[in-house]
Amino acid sequence: MYHNVSMGRKMGINRLVMPTCLVALLLCTVAVKAAPLDDFNIYYINGIDNDPLEVLNSTRVLKEQLARYSNITFANVDVLYNQSEGFGRDVVETARQAELQGARDFYTRLWSIMRGNMSASDAIATDPVVQKIVSSFDEKSFVLTPDLARMIGKVEIFSTPPNAPRRKKTILVAHSQGNFFANQIVNGLIAKNSDLVGCIGIVGVATPATFVAGTPAGTVNSVPVTAVSGTYLTRPDDVAINLIARTSFAGGAFILPATSTLVVPPGIASTDPAHHNFVASYMLPFGNRVVTEIETVANQINANGANCNPPPPTACGAPIHSAGSSGTSPFILAIGQGTQSVTANFEAYSIPDGLVLSANGVNLASTNGLVGGYHSYTFTFDSSKLGTTNLLATVTGNADTNTLWKLCLDCNNLAGSTCGPSFQSRSVNMTMNFDTVANTWLCTTGNMTLDGQAIGNLDSPPGNTIKTVSLTPTLGAETHTLSAPLAGCTCLNRLGCIGFGPNPKFQITYKDGAGTPVLLTAPLTKQFKFVIQ
Amino acid sequence: MNGSHVNSSIWIGSLIVIVLAVGYPHPALPAQSGVPTVAYIPIPIDDDLNIVIPVLVNVPPDPGAAGSATLAGVDSNNNGVRDDLERRIVQLYPNNPLAQAYMNEAAKAYQSVLLNSASVATVVADYTRLTQMQFCLERTVGADARSADLVPYLSNTYERSLAYLAALTAIETVNVPTQFVCP
Numbered sequence: 001m002y003h004n005v006s007m008g009r010k011m012g013i014n015r016l017v018m019p020t021c022l023v024a025l026l027l028c029t030v031a032v033k034a035a036p037l038d039d040f041n042i043y044y045i046n047g048i049d050n051d052p053l054e055v056l057n058s059t060r061v062l063k064e065q066l067a068r069y070s071n072i073t074f075a076n077v078d079v080l081y082n083q084s085e086g087f088g089r090d091v092v093e094t095a096r097q098a099e100l101q102g103a104r105d106f107y108t109r110l111w112s113i114m115r116g117n118m119s120a121s122d123a124i125a126t127d128p129v130v131q132k133i134v135s136s137f138d139e140k141s142f143v144l145t146p147d148l149a150r151m152i153g154k155v156e157i158f159s160t161p162p163n164a165p166r167r168k169k170t171i172l173v174a175h176s177q178g179n180f181f182a183n184q185i186v187n188g189l190i191a192k193n194s195d196l197v198g199c200i201g202i203v204g205v206a207t208p209a210t211f212v213a214g215t216p217a218g219t220v221n222s223v224p225v226t227a228v229s230g231t232y233l234t235r236p237d238d239v240a241i242n243l244i245a246r247t248s249f250a251g252g253a254f255i256l257p258a259t260s261t262l263v264v265p266p267g268i269a270s271t272d273p274a275h276h277n278f279v280a281s282y283m284l285p286f287g288n289r290v291v292t293e294i295e296t297v298a299n300q301i302n303a304n305g306a307n308c309n310p311p312p313p314t315a316c317g318a319p320i321h322s323a324g325s326s327g328t329s330p331f332i333l334a335i336g337q338g339t340q341s342v343t344a345n346f347e348a349y350s351i352p353d354g355l356v357l358s359a360n361g362v363n364l365a366s367t368n369g370l371v372g373g374y375h376s377y378t379f380t381f382d383s384s385k386l387g388t389t390n391l392l393a394t395v396t397g398n399a400d401t402n403t404l405w406k407l408c409l410d411c412n413n414l415a416g417s418t419c420g421p422s423f424q425s426r427s428v429n430m431t432m433n434f435d436t437v438a439n440t441w442l443c444t445t446g447n448m449t450l451d452g453q454a455i456g457n458l459d460s461p462p463g464n465t466i467k468t469v470s471l472t473p474t475l476g477a478e479t480h481t482l483s484a485p486l487a488g489c490t491c492l493n494r495l496g497c498i499g500f501g502p503n504p505k506f507q508i509t510y511k512d513g514a515g516t517p518v519l520l521t522a523p524l525t526k527q528f529k530f531v532i533q
Numbered sequence: 534m535n536g537s538h539v540n541s542s543i544w545i546g547s548l549i550v551i552v553l554a555v556g557y558p559h560p561a562l563p564a565q566s567g568v569p570t571v572a573y574i575p576i577p578i579d580d581d582l583n584i585v586i587p588v589l590v591n592v593p594p595d596p597g598a599a600g601s602a603t604l605a606g607v608d609s610n611n612n613g614v615r616d617d618l619e620r621r622i623v624q625l626y627p628n629n630p631l632a633q634a635y636m637n638e639a640a641k642a643y644q645s646v647l648l649n650s651a652s653v654a655t656v657v658a659d660y661t662r663l664t665q666m667q668f669c670l671e672r673t674v675g676a677d678a679r680s681a682d683l684v685p686y687l688s689n690t691y692e693r694s695l696a697y698l699a700a701l702t703a704i705e706t707v708n709v710p711t712q713f714v715c716p
Contacts, residue, residue, distance in 0.1 A: 049698075049701070051681040051684050052660050052701065053660060053663045053664060053667055053680065053681045054679075054681040056660070056664050056667075057664070057667055057679075057681070061676075083701060083702065088694075088698045088701065089695070089698055092691065092694045092695060092698065095691075095694075096691050107685075107688060107689045107690055107691065107693070107694055108685045108686055108688075108689045109685070110685075110694070111684055111685035111688050111689075111694070112685040115681070115684065115685065270677070271677045271678075271679060272677075277679070279676075279677065279679075280677045280679065284676055284677055
């Protein structure tokens, strides 16, 4: 199921459409509010060397205009920041070489042009700095720059589980040279994560590109994809784009033609003489048009179907909790349709045993033959790729009939895995509690051993009062031996000690097989045994 | 007929965009105190003709070449704003003290960006401040206010351009701004 975005559209009431609304009042009705499309990520991609303040401001205005002209609740509007410092340095160095008298104005003009105000110079045929800047509009050069790799990574991370289990759809709103990046992001994803391609759309604004990235419907890397959804808006009076279109440095005449209907009525003042600025020349006068394009692309992406609307994780079959000994023991976890994260915890104890996890003959995880100790695996089970909904776990017990093993197999779905603490190596907290009048006795354990292994000391007071040690679990109750041959107390204040004997105790906490915390208390002795369940 | 007959003068200045780098104190102006602004001064050409020129008043003088000699520039009145930027701000908002105040704060933050371009934390803090000032400026003069218009004047030398680019390098990502309270 997908939502038709246009159903939730507010009728725009900005200064440009107001006359239309007054004339055709009947059309200006309150629309039915659409269900929120909170599974979209919308990213703004800035042009080259935009000031970060301008990038932030553009993103904020985009967010505001979406809220103003659409009832859609886009959960996430963020930035794919095009840093492009390297290019800026190239331009400045070029400027340095061409520096003339009156350098202050020279660099001011340079930065004005860099900010998109191409009207600051029409000396493109002779000015090397302007030529350098204009040459940056060559879309062929925007391949795998560090910025691009970072952007692709961000789209991937925030479009795929587990970071975004319900946000796999992405719309890139790109301004100026940001359109080159948008196109290359799509191309990069086709190579890296083709599942996402049909879930991405582009809305280009003031684009100097010759195309909006798209893939013909068909297959990419053997995965069926639908064409990338894309559209764009460019003002016919955009000075910067018109200048680029007249040059031979970039796409020139092949640049996407301007949007003929994107015309500002006479009398509307602008603070942007180049008619290129994202906020001043597009989002403020044409915010409703940009939002309409975003909605159109959103609808196209939704129409791409299940590939962009993965079903929520289904309930996994009953988890497997089992234990055994010698022989081969197969288990089947009925996972069902869809993609699930699965955890398998396997405890082989001291006598080695083996585990193989597979689906439809595909090995998903396994021990390295017969192994002892604890092993844990987490992996993704995709029924569509594996061609089965069942996970097979095969345990091979050691020929030694004294062997024992324990297995837990479960999905990491919304309910959470049931394979947890009982399989972890047991962690034991030991505390020495010193109960007497202050500043009278000093008690210490001296150097201790646990099951023959040195574990340090506990002193109270002052010094360490808590120590954590890990114990390898065994089946059933575990008996451990704690030795503290130097354990004892010393009177610090003879008068104060009289009548107030020390009462030092060990307090040992651990979690039992069910994960429940347990507290054991024992007097400070030179050696004692304690049992954990 | 003489120059005092203003009504008969031709005010061609109103039709000519002239921004003269005439600093305060101007010979034609008495010393003034108060809000920095642009005064439009009629200059008699002959008995029938006056030219009106915009003159900045209550602003520091144009630092000239000295203003471009160092990364920090010249701040003769020690208000934290580079003189050339302060003059530019008055030209942008000649009759709006509140807008000037927000722009001056933006100029201070931009200046900090230049001077501390190697410090990521400082640059990020500066841009947070800039975002707030932009928001407040919009509230004062309208949605198309652009405090980033200072950038070409901020980065008006080779050294300043490189420092500005270094600051851009310092921040690999930017966060979407939120609402602010305006001072």
